[in-house]
Amino acid sequence: MSPGQxxxxxxAGAFVLLVLLLAIPLLKLGRTLDEATIAIRKAHENSDPLFDxxxxxxxxxxxxxERVDGITANARAVTGNVSALTSLFTATLGGPLVKAAALSYGVSKAVRRRRRAAAEKAERTSRRRGGRR
Structure with missing residues (x-):
């Protein structure tokens, strides 16, 4: 055998060793890809019920x-009705009620003044009588 041989x-031995060393990771990578393919297939099969x-x-x-929309529409209608009723009440009874309240306030104030004046007059009369005796 010559030194060239x-x-x-x-x-050749180094090349075979290199091929063997590279074949092991390639085989493991192939198994990993197979497992990933199986996992993707299972995930796809399980995704149909999830989407359903x-x-x-x-x-x-x-x-x-849709029910909430109906409730909201009804609430909007009730709000409009209450607003209209309030406006009607204010226009119809608001003015007269304010006038009646003002009249009753004025009458009560006048009655109090009259009573106070009568009380003062009675007190002055009693003082005069008390001073003469």
Missing amino acids: IAALIA QANSTLTHVNTQL
Whole structure:
């Protein structure tokens, strides 16, 4: 064997060793890709029921929102009716009630003044009588 052949054998051995060392990670990578493919397939199979449940939930939420819209519309109508009733009450009874309150205040004030004046007059009369005796 010549030194060139020995060098060729060493180079061939090194090449085989390099191929073996690179084949192990490639085989592991292939298994990893197979596992990832299986996991993706299972996730895809399990996603259909999840999407079905999400769709039914959204349908239920939309139904509830339609009910809330109806309630809101009714509340808006009630608010409008109360506003109209308040305006009607103010226009119809507000002025007369204010006038009646002012009249009753004025009458009570006048009665108090009259009573006070009568009391003062009675007190002056009693003082005069008391001074003469």
